Structure formats: C-alpha cells, structure tokens
Amino acid sequence: xxxxxxxxxxxxxxxxxxxxxxxxxxxxxxxxxxxxxxxxxxxxxxxxxxxxxxxxxxxxxxxxxxxxxxxxxxxxxxxxxxxxxxxxxxxxxxxxxxxxxxxxxxxxxxxxxxxxxxxxxxxxxxxxxxxxxxxxxxxxxxxxxxxxxxxxxxxxxxxxxxxxxxxxxxxxxxxxxxxxxxx
Amino acid sequence: xxxxxxxxxxxxxxxxxxxxxxxxxxxxxxxxxxxxxxxxxxxxxxxxxxxxxxxxx
Numbered sequence: 001x002x003x004x005x006x007x008x009x010x011x012x013x014x015x016x017x018x019x020x021x022x023x024x025x026x027x028x029x030x031x032x033x034x035x036x037x038x039x040x041x042x043x044x045x046x047x048x049x050x051x052x053x054x055x056x057x058x059x060x061x062x063x064x065x066x067x068x069x070x071x072x073x074x075x076x077x078x079x080x081x082x083x084x085x086x087x088x089x090x091x092x093x094x095x096x097x098x099x100x101x102x103x104x105x106x107x108x109x110x111x112x113x114x115x116x117x118x119x120x121x122x123x124x125x126x127x128x129x130x131x132x133x134x135x136x137x138x139x140x141x142x143x144x145x146x147x148x149x150x151x152x153x154x155x156x157x158x159x160x161x162x163x164x165x166x167x168x169x170x171x172x173x174x175x176x177x178x179x180x181x182x183x
Numbered sequence: 184x185x186x187x188x189x190x191x192x193x194x195x196x197x198x199x200x201x202x203x204x205x206x207x208x209x210x211x212x213x214x215x216x217x218x219x220x221x222x223x224x225x226x227x228x229x230x231x232x233x234x235x236x237x238x239x240x
C-alpha cells in the first residue's frame with residue numbers, strides 16, 4: 001500500500017476547553033467531507049500538558065455513540081480519510097512548532113459485539129505503515145508501542161528525546177487510565 | 184426430508200476469535216509494561232521507499 005492519496009481539505013471548527021483534572025487541557029476540532037463516502041468526519045486534536053497532541057477521528061454520524069472510535073464504517077475511501085487526518089499534523093506544527101503527536105489504534109467492535117484485542121490491532125497496523133510514509137524523520141522521532149497499539153511522534157526540537165518519551169508515556173498512562181475499557 | 188442449512192461466511196470477529204465485549208477487561212497500564220520501540224532510519228526508509236512526498240519532512 002502506497003497511500004498516494006490527495007486527501008481532503010480540513011476545516012478548523014473550534015477550540016474546546018477541557019475542565020477536568022487530567023493533563024488534557026483543550027481540544028482543537030477540525031472536520032472534513034469525503035466525497036466518496038458522502039460522510040462528514042471529525043478530527044480532534046487533544047492538547048495535553050507537555051506540549052503533545054493526541055489525534056482522534058470518527059465519522060460524524062457516530063458522534064453520539066460512546067464507541068464512535070471503535071465502529072467500522074465500512075464505506076471505503078480509507079486512504080483519503082487517513083491522509084486527511086495526517087494532514088492535521090503540519091497544521092498543528094504551524095502554531096505549535098515544538099509539539100509532539102500521539103495516537104492509538106482503537107479496538108474494533110463488530111456487529112456481533114465482539115471486540116478485537118488491544119495488542120497490535122488492525123487500525124494500528126495501518127497507522128504504523130501510513131505514518132512513516134507521510135511523516136519524515138527530520139522533524140519527529142518515531143516510537144511504536146505494539147503492545148498497546150499506540151504510536152508517538154516526538155518533536156526533535158526537544159533537547160533530550162529519551163527523557164521526553166518517558167515523560168509523555170507517563171503523562172498518557174496517567175491521563176488515559178480507561179483506554180481499553182469496554183465493558 | 185432434510186432441511187436446508189444455509190451456510191454463511193463467518194464474521195471477521197468469529198474468524199479472528201475476538202472476545203465478546205462483556206468479557207473484555209480493562210487493562211491497567213504501567214510505565215514498565217508499555218515499552219516503545221524507536222523506529223530506526225533503516226526501518227523508516229524501508230517503509231517509505233515508495234513514498235513520493237512527506238507531509239512533514
């Protein structure tokens with residue numbers, strides 16, 4: 001798979017404050033429309049303490065579902081949708097040149113309400129191929145967490161990459177305590 | 184008379200033996216269990232060898 005897709009134009013919607021006690025400070029919300037699937041998609045960039053964004057996206061028609069990140073839409077146009085989500089990274093870097101980026105592959109829940117495992121899941125396998133194709137190594141250090149299906153792009157402007165990776169990992173673990181809870 | 188049994192293809196969840204949602208338990212993450220692997224330049228070049236352009240260099 002080459003992921004040579006143009007993607008769609010992202011539109012910035014709003015900045016949502018987050019008032020809980022976690023490291024999550026606010027969210028930048030973007031949206032785009034897929035002409036192939038005729039569906040709108042929402043991209044959320046959650047800004048956290050430590051100058052790091054967690055990128056999430058879902059189909060707008062699933063916005064009221066608590067499992068909106070786990071549902072398979074199965075309408076096609078995967079390449080354009082994922083490339084469009086990746087296009088949020090250069091947009092964020094314009095305003096946050098020192099920011100790092102993290103994301104996690106959500107476990108899939110199928111129609112029989114069976115859930116995928118959290119190790120190396122199918123979304124993560126695709127992200128792990130896509131991100132090195134679209135994001136180079138000049139700006140970011142790439143770190144893959146196969147055991148929890150997560151991926152981290154650490155900004156190279158940080159003086160100590162190893163220390164930054166450790167700090168971000170601890171922050172995410174403290175913030176997303178129920179990351180894989182689905183009961 | 185034998186009854187006709189319609190054979191349907193197994194769902195992806197059944198084929199991959201995914202768990203029922205009610206049996207999925209939350210996972211407590213700790214810094215020791217979450218071990219990252221830094222992607223080397225060689226691995227990165229291998230994956231991106233067919234790439235035409237990066238969104239971010």
